[in-house]
Amino acid sequence: MAVVGTTTASSNEPSATMTAVVARSLVNVMDVGMVSFTITPKIADFGGDSLAFISFPTYYNPCVGDMMRCSLYDTKAKADGERLYCMVAWDYTLQVMGPATA
Amino acid sequence: MNLHATAGNFGVGLTNATYWASDKKLTEFKAAADTTTGVWGGKLAIDVTSVSLSSNALRATTDITVAFMLPVTTDTVTAASDFVAVQLPYQWMGVSGWMDGSATATASLKLVTTTGTGAAAKTTKTAVKGAVSQISGCNVVFALDTTATKLAEGSSYEFTLSSVPTAENAVFGAQMNLGSLVISVGKVATGGFGYSSAQLFNALASQAAPKGKALLEFSSTTVAVSRGTYTKNAVCVQPATGNFAADVSVSVQGTAFKTNPAVLSAKMGSTKVCADMGTSSKTQMSTHCVRWTVNNGTAQYTNLPTLMATVNGALATVNVPDKVTCSFDGSSVPIVVTSSALPFADVTVALKVSIAADEKKTDNSVGITPTAGELVTLKVG
Numbered sequence: 001m002a003v004v005g006t007t008t009a010s011s012n013e014p015s016a017t018m019t020a021v022v023a024r025s026l027v028n029v030m031d032v033g034m035v036s037f038t039i040t041p042k043i044a045d046f047g048g049d050s051l052a053f054i055s056f057p058t059y060y061n062p063c064v065g066d067m068m069r070c071s072l073y074d075t076k077a078k079a080d081g082e083r084l085y086c087m088v089a090w091d092y093t094l095q096v097m098g099p100a101t102a
Numbered sequence: 103m104n105l106h107a108t109a110g111n112f113g114v115g116l117t118n119a120t121y122w123a124s125d126k127k128l129t130e131f132k133a134a135a136d137t138t139t140g141v142w143g144g145k146l147a148i149d150v151t152s153v154s155l156s157s158n159a160l161r162a163t164t165d166i167t168v169a170f171m172l173p174v175t176t177d178t179v180t181a182a183s184d185f186v187a188v189q190l191p192y193q194w195m196g197v198s199g200w201m202d203g204s205a206t207a208t209a210s211l212k213l214v215t216t217t218g219t220g221a222a223a224k225t226t227k228t229a230v231k232g233a234v235s236q237i238s239g240c241n242v243v244f245a246l247d248t249t250a251t252k253l254a255e256g257s258s259y260e261f262t263l264s265s266v267p268t269a270e271n272a273v274f275g276a277q278m279n280l281g282s283l284v285i286s287v288g289k290v291a292t293g294g295f296g297y298s299s300a301q302l303f304n305a306l307a308s309q310a311a312p313k314g315k316a317l318l319e320f321s322s323t324t325v326a327v328s329r330g331t332y333t334k335n336a337v338c339v340q341p342a343t344g345n346f347a348a349d350v351s352v353s354v355q356g357t358a359f360k361t362n363p364a365v366l367s368a369k370m371g372s373t374k375v376c377a378d379m380g381t382s383s384k385t386q387m388s389t390h391c392v393r394w395t396v397n398n399g400t401a402q403y404t405n406l407p408t409l410m411a412t413v414n415g416a417l418a419t420v421n422v423p424d425k426v427t428c429s430f431d432g433s434s435v436p437i438v439v440t441s442s443a444l445p446f447a448d449v450t451v452a453l454k455v456s457i458a459a460d461e462k463k464t465d466n467s468v469g470i471t472p473t474a475g476e477l478v479t480l481k482v483g
Contacts, residue, residue: 020114020134025236027293028143029105030286032187032241041116043129048386049118049415053128057110057136060103066189067196067239071203083203085389097388098119 018042036073050098053089062091070096109136119387120415143288143295145175150303151258153283159268159312160275161405166263168285169214172296174255180296183253183287185235186211186261187243187294191281191306193274196239197267198408202391207234208265209244213251214258227260235290245290253287261285268309270407272317272342275309311404317342318350318396318403321374325409328416330383331443332362332482337409339366340374350375350399352406358385359392359411362444362482367398380446385413418443420451420480428470435470439478448481 019040026033037054039046046052056064070086073079082099089095112135115128149171156165168188172180188209190196199205212227230253235245242263246252253259269275283306288294311317321338339352351367354360361377368375381390390413394406419442426435439451453476456466 018114018116018130018132020112020132022112022134022136024137025290026103026140027138027291028288028295029103029140030142030144030297031103031140031288031294032189032236032238032243032286034236035112037112037114037134039114039116039132041130043116044118046116048384048388049120051117051119051122053113053115053117055113055115057106057112059106059110059140065238066192066241067201069201069203069238080203083201085202087389098386100386 047098048100052096052098054094054096056092056094058092060092063088064092064094068094070094072099103140105142106140109138111135123414141293143179143293144297145177145179145295146173147299147302148180148285148287148296149173150285150298153303153306155307157268158278158307158309160272160309160317161270161407162268162312163265164268166266166283168261168263168283169258170261170285170298171258172253172255172287175295178255180253180287181255182289183296184246184289185243185287186232186246186253186259187236187241187286187288188261188263189284189286190240190266191278191283191300192240193278193281194240194269195271195274198239198270198391199267200237200242201239204391204393205267207237207242207263209234209242209261209263211244211246212260212262214260216258230259272310272319278309279305279307281306314401315404316347316402318352318399318406320406320409321376323407323409324412325379326412326414327359327379327381328418328443329381329385329387329413330446331418332360332378332380332446333443334378335376336379337361337366338374338376339368339406341403345371345373346399348399348402350403351397352394353397354379355393355395358382358390360446365397378444379411380444381411381413382446387413387415389413418445420449422451437478439480441480444482445480448479451478451480452476 021038024035070084072081074081084096086096111133113133115131117128151169154167211230213230214227216225218224231247231250232244236243282300285298286294287296319342325336327333346368348370351365353365359381361379366375366377390411392409392411421440453472458464
């Protein structure tokens with residue numbers, strides 16, 4: 001997923017209608033922490049057949065992290081919800097499988 | 103992450119598994135700005151005086167106890183630290199239960215104070231209130247309670263991570279002594295400032311099968327399963343070396359995945375036992391951690407490792423003949439129904455009359471009257 005020469009305003013987006021916002025608890029180099037993505041899909045719900053690919057800036061590790069735990073965040077309960085399987089698809093790129101139900 | 107002065111962008115793309123499998127394309131994409139810079143916080147290696155494990159058996163559980171002292175830094179950067187984090191060595195290959203949420207981590211922290219010297223020395227351990235606040239496959243962060251006295255430089259502590267599932271992989275378990283366990287401290291609000299250096303304390307012991315037991319393995323720890331059907335001989339169980347030294351039976355845990363037969367039974371002396379494996383057509387297209395129970399042979403063999411099952415959406419085909427030969431005035435026509443894969447749930451096939459879509463509504467089934475309610479069922483068994 002090449003994101004060459006892109007900005008948050010314009011990029012090689014197949015559809016620019018979705019929204020994505022990043023927050024993270026990582027502060028210092030070598031910290032262990034969480035990066036959260038608030039994503040609003042516009043074309044289809046994120047369900048059991050869905051995939052998400054997230055490319056990380058290159059100051060993160062190429063393997064992103066070791067044995068990461070990915071989950072949906074329950075905004076009402078303010079806690080992790082369903083765990084999602086995720087893996088490094090290729091350097092700096094995380095592949096996240098969709099939840100059991102949308 | 104590495105030191106960086108300027109925050110970059112994440113790229114977030116969405117697609118579905120079928121489209122990705124065929125076209126490798128996204129359906130939606132958005133770039134999202136990272137939040138801030140990352141700085142170097144470490145000043146001086148934490149003085150780890152010992153690391154001990156209650157068990158070094160593969161596929162078991164262990165308590166990891168780390169004794170450490172926070173050294174006094176020039177700018178007291180680790181003073182008032184409010185979290186302690188542990189990273190398991192790479193050779194541990196993480197804890198799959200932590201990763202998929204089927205297991206939790208339990209940790210505790212104690213302040214260790216010693217009064218007196220020599221024979222009069224007295225060591226007191228005082229619990230520091232806190233709880234595990236973050237967890238991944240190989241990281242655990244223990245955050246101190248807001249009411250707890252924060253960590254102090256020059257003080258000694260004992261951090262215990264309880265009931266940690268040990269390594270599952272025999273090759274990497276044997277190399278555990280080469281691994282680097284990392285313990286770090288810092289402040290939740292401002293990040294980590296103190297890190298241990300594995301070269302400065304004792305190595306972990308290698309992990310192996312418990313004494314008297316041999317390793318039980320899958321022929322492959324990853325399988326691909328098409329949802330809605332059973333995949334033929336998807337899973338095979340065998341001893342790590344040689345033939346089975348005893349009768350062994352294993353079965354899959356949970357209800358999401360099933361095997362055919364339901365229990366894999368191997369006789370003493372056999373080389374391996376295999377079974378078909380399937381899952382419902384409703385199962386998400388993802389990689390699932392599938393866990394197993396050894397029912398028989400537990401005195402001789404260890405548990406099985408976690409099997410990683412990748413579920414895809416490939417469809418199987420139900421085949422019916424496109425023509426049949428009828429005998430005039432005959433009473434029945436034999437029709438054979440087959441499928442390219444064994445269905446996970448029963449599939450029923452019914453014969454119905456065929457009326458062409460032409461203007462005359464030609465009856466393609468003229469002379470044939472399907473018996474009402476007569477169904478062919480494709481099922482396991």
